[in-house]
Structures are given as structure tokens and as C-alpha cells.
Amino acid sequence: MPSASLRLAVAVVGAGAAGLVAARELRREGHTPVVFERAAAVGGTWLYTAPATSSDPLGAAATHSSLYASLRTNLPRETMGFLDFPFAAGAAAGSRDPHRFPGHEEVLRYLEAFARRFDLLRLVRFETEVLSVRREDGGRWAVTSRKLGEKGSGDEEFYDAVVVCNGHYTEPRIAVIPGVDAWPGKQMHSHNYRVPEPFLDQVVMVIGASASAFDISRDIASMAEEVHIADRSAPASTCKKQPGYDNLWLHSMIDHAQEDGTVVFQDGSSIKADVIMHCTGYLYDFPFLGDDSTITVDDNRVDPLYKHIFPPEVAPHLSFIGLPWKVIPFPLFELGPKWVARVLSGRIKLPSKDKMMEDGKAFYLKLEARGLPKRYTHNFSNYQFEYDDWLAEQCGHPPMEERRKQMYAVNSMNKAARPESYRDEWDDEHLVAEANEYFKKFL
Numbered sequence: 001m002p003s004a005s006l007r008l009a010v011a012v013v014g015a016g017a018a019g020l021v022a023a024r025e026l027r028r029e030g031h032t033p034v035v036f037e038r039a040a041a042v043g044g045t046w047l048y049t050a051p052a053t054s055s056d057p058l059g060a061a062a063t064h065s066s067l068y069a070s071l072r073t074n075l076p077r078e079t080m081g082f083l084d085f086p087f088a089a090g091a092a093a094g095s096r097d098p099h100r101f102p103g104h105e106e107v108l109r110y111l112e113a114f115a116r117r118f119d120l121l122r123l124v125r126f127e128t129e130v131l132s133v134r135r136e137d138g139g140r141w142a143v144t145s146r147k148l149g150e151k152g153s154g155d156e157e158f159y160d161a162v163v164v165c166n167g168h169y170t171e172p173r174i175a176v177i178p179g180v181d182a183w184p185g186k187q188m189h190s191h192n193y194r195v196p197e198p199f200l201d202q203v204v205m206v207i208g209a210s211a212s213a214f215d216i217s218r219d220i221a222s223m224a225e226e227v228h229i230a231d232r233s234a235p236a237s238t239c240k241k242q243p244g245y246d247n248l249w250l251h252s253m254i255d256h257a258q259e260d261g262t263v264v265f266q267d268g269s270s271i272k273a274d275v276i277m278h279c280t281g282y283l284y285d286f287p288f289l290g291d292d293s294t295i296t297v298d299d300n301r302v303d304p305l306y307k308h309i310f311p312p313e314v315a316p317h318l319s320f321i322g323l324p325w326k327v328i329p330f331p332l333f334e335l336g337p338k339w340v341a342r343v344l345s346g347r348i349k350l351p352s353k354d355k356m357m358e359d360g361k362a363f364y365l366k367l368e369a370r371g372l373p374k375r376y377t378h379n380f381s382n383y384q385f386e387y388d389d390w391l392a393e394q395c396g397h398p399p400m401e402e403r404r405k406q407m408y409a410v411n412s413m414n415k416a417a418r419p420e421s422y423r424d425e426w427d428d429e430h431l432v433a434e435a436n437e438y439f440k441k442f443l
């Protein structure tokens with residue numbers, strides 16, 4: 001490959017999986033990345049914080065991540081890892097949990113090993129929060145950051161480009177429940193859920209129907225008197241006891257909550273609950289970006305963006321890595337900055353501003369034609385692999401391994417069919433063997 005012509009100073013916001021791999025790809029292309037991380041360590045989501053008595057159990061509560069103690073991955077490790085740094089048991093330095101769907105600590109160890117292997121730690125400024133990112137005349141970006149514990153308005157520095165990797169699992173989205181202000185129970189968001197013990201003998205209402213809503217419900221059911229899941233997609237008079245449990249039920253959505261402590265479902269039935277746990281997801285949030293970033297967030301659509309990465313108006317000097325969800329995150333995060341780094345160096349040319357805008361609009365029209373709401377804009381469940389392979393092709397990188405895609409499909413089916421046991425029983429041993437054989441060349 002021809003060597004890159006432009007070598008830029010690039011600020012990367014965040015040292016989670018996305019920021020780490022972005023730093024690696026930028027440096028590989030000859031740029032000089034500086035990674036800003038407000039935590040004291042790498043890992044982002046995977047940095048578990050011990051149970052806290054949050055003063056605001058519904059809120060973002062400072063900066064901690066959203067992990068709960070019992071969390072195991074919902075992807076098998078052969079699927080989940082970066083493309084060229086296998087998440088193999090025993091391979092990642094310090095690996096201590098050989099499960100195929102390991103506990104969260106193992107993922108952190110993997111990311112730490114990734115950072116060490118590619119010598120990324122010295123690129124990171126820890127305990128340094130980015131307060132603002134502003135575009136200057138002449139196209140440079142002013143990045144203002146502040147060290148933890150320091151007062152004042154922070155230090156301003158200038159970069160040629162900024163890559164935003166700030167994650168999107170910290171700003172809680174809360175369900176709107178009529179009457180809940182007068183309801184006397186306790187509300188919290190799954191962001192602040194850690195362990196089931198505080199729910200001993202309580203009646204807990206869990207709102208949400210995602211994998212994490214069900215995982216957390218089962219976790220709580222081990223301690224609580226009763227757990228009731230309210231699922232807005234369930235038919236109106238649903239009231240189903242969950243197989244294998246005496247104290248876990250599935251219901252339709254809540255209609256309202258009352259002053260006497262009851263929570264009323266859409267069919268008029270009700271229960272008296274002590275706690276409402278919102279497992280209702282998160283919001284994209286870029287508090288450090290101003291209007292000059294040219295993007296807005298409306299109903300969880302980050303707009304306008306070309307291929308979910310570049311705001312056309314300021315491309316390629318501002319980019320976003322990690323917005324898509326319902327994906328295999330790490331490899332998708334890896335392909336994005338491969339593309340960004342090559343565009344920044346001038347090896348790859350973007351289409352014109354107008355063409356990029358048109359592409360984004362055409363995508364929205366497709367969503368609309370299929371009746372999908374705005375908030376599904378970055379929900380990639382139907383086209384993540386098409387997208388991954390498009391990015392790979394731009395960069396002259398081979399498409400994602402077919403086996404990884406197959407494994408993902410098998411796992412999705414197993415997860416839906418056997419949500420409680422898919423992490424310990426599977427039927428794709430042949431794919432695992434093939435993957436491990438393939439990974440040998442990277443070890």
C-alpha cells in the first residue's frame with residue numbers, strides 16, 4: 001500500500017473498546033492520536049464499579065458503567081473479539097475465565113491485554129474529561145479538557161481531527177408512567193443495578209423487553225418475592241408465569257401507577273410493587289459538542305451522518321465510532337476507524353458533501369418505508385454484516401469471517417430459544433473449532 005500522505009494530530013474521546021481500537025488504527029496509518037479518558041483505566045463499559053448507593057438511582061450518576069455483578073457476555077468469545085486479536089481463553093494475557101461466554105471481568109482483561117499488546121496505554125490521558133470540542137476558523141478543532149480534581153475551565157489544545165468514542169450506555173432513558181410521581185415506591189434504572197441482594201423479599205416491576213431486562217429479572221428473582229416484567233410489545237392481557245420460576249411473570253405494558261403503591265397494567269389488572277426498575281435503554285449524548293459539530297440528536301437519531309460515522313459538513317475531521325447497536329461491537333468498531341484513518345490520510349476519498357447527504361436521506365427513506373421509527377436509526381439488526389463488509393471493502397481489508405457471521409446467527413437463535421442456558425449449552429462446536437484454528441495465526 002502507498003504510504004499515507006497526511007499525518008494528523010487526532011483527539012480521540014474515550015478509551016473503551018472503540019477508543020482503543022481507534023487509537024490503534026489511527027497510529028497504524030501514521031497519525032498521532034491522543035486519547036482522552038475520564039476514568040482512571042481503559043475499558044469503558046467493562047470497568048465494573050461496586051454497588052453504590054446512588055443519590056439519583058434513575059440518573060446517569062456521575063460516570064460509572066452499566067455492568068451488574070453477575071453479567072456474562074451475550075456473545076461467544078470467538079464472535080465477540082477484534083478481527084486480529086482473538087478473544088481466546090488463555091490467549092489474552094491474564095485470561096482467568098475459560099467460559100465461552102465469560103463474566104465481565106474477562107472482557108476487561110481482554111481489553112487491557114489489547115491495549116498492552118498494541119502499546120496504547122501511553123497514548124491515553126487518564127482522568128481527563130473532554131469538556132468541549134469546537135471547530136475553529138481554518139478547520140482546526142479546539143479540544144478543552146480538564147484533569148480530575150482540577151478546578152477551572154480546563155486546558156485548550158488544537159487538533160486536526162476528532163474521533164468521538166464516548167459510548168452510549170450511560171445516559172438512561174426512562175419510561176413515562178402516568179401517576180408515577182405520586183407512587184410511593186422506589187424507581188431505578190438498570191444503569192444503577194449491580195446485585196440482587198437489596199431486593200430481598202420485595203416486589204419488583206421491571207420495564208423493558210431487551211435481553212438485559214430478562215437477564216436482570218432472573219437475577220433479581222433469586223432474591224425478590226416477586227418479579228413482574230412489563231413488556232410494551234406483549235399483547236394487552238398478557239400475564240404469563242415464566243417457565244422454571246415461581247415468582248417471575250411477564251405482563252403487557254404498565255398503564256399507570258397509583259398513590260396507594262399499585263401499578264396498573266393495560267388490561268386493568270394490577271400489583272402492589274416496591275420497586276420499578278427501568279431497563280429501557282440509553283440515549284446518545286454528546287455534551288461536549290456544540291452546534292459547530294453540525295449534528296443533532298432527536299429520538300436517538302444522530303443526524304446527519306454519512307454511514308453512521310461522518311457528519312458531511314465537517315467530514316472527515318469529525319467522526320463517530322460505536323453508534324450502531326444490535327451488532328457485534330468490537331469488530332464493527334475496528335472497521336470504522338480503519339476507514340476514518342485512511343480518509344484522514346488522504347488514501348481514501350469521500351464522496352462530495354451533497355452525495356453524502358443524499359446517501360443519509362436515502363437511508364432514512366428506507367427506514368420510513370419499512371415503518372421503522374427514528375429511534376431505530378442505529379439499530380443494525382438487519383444489516384450489520386453488509387455494513388461491516390462495506391467498510392472492510394473501502395479499506396482493502398478482507399470481509400468479516402463467514403464463520404463469525406454464522407456463529408452470530410446460531411447464537412441469536414439459541415439466545416431466543418433458551419435464554420437461561422444458551423451460555424452453557426450450544427451446538428456449533430464445529431464453528432468453534434474452525435475459529436480457533438483460524439485464530440492461531442494471530443496468536
Ligand SMILES: Cc1cc2nc3c(=O)[nH]c(=O)nc-3n(C[C@H](O)[C@H](O)[C@H](O)COP(=O)(O)OP(=O)(O)OC[C@H]3O[C@@H](n4cnc5c(N)ncnc54)[C@H](O)[C@@H]3O)c2cc1C
Binds near residue numbers: 044067073074165166
Ligand atoms: C450491560 C451491557 C452488556 C453488554 N454486553 C455485551 C457483550 O456481551 N458483548 C459485547 O460485545 N458488547 C456488549 N455490550 C456493549 C458494550 O457497550 C460494547 O461492547 C463496548 O464496550 C462499547 O464500547 P465503547 O468504547 O463504544 O463505549 P464505552 O465502553 O462506554 O467507552 C466510552 C468511554 O468514553 C469515556 N468518556 C465518555 N465521555 C467522555 C469525556 N467527555 N471525556 C473523556 N472520556 C469520556 C468513558 O469514560 C468510557 O471509558 C454490553 C453493554 C452493556 C451496557
Ligand SMILES: *[C@@H]1O[C@H](CO)[C@@H](O)[C@H](O)[C@H]1NC(C)=O
Binds near residue numbers: 372382
Ligand atoms: C431493531 O430492529 C429490528 C428490525 O429492524 C426490530 O425487529 C427490533 O425489534 C429492533 N430492536 C429493538 C430493541 O428495538
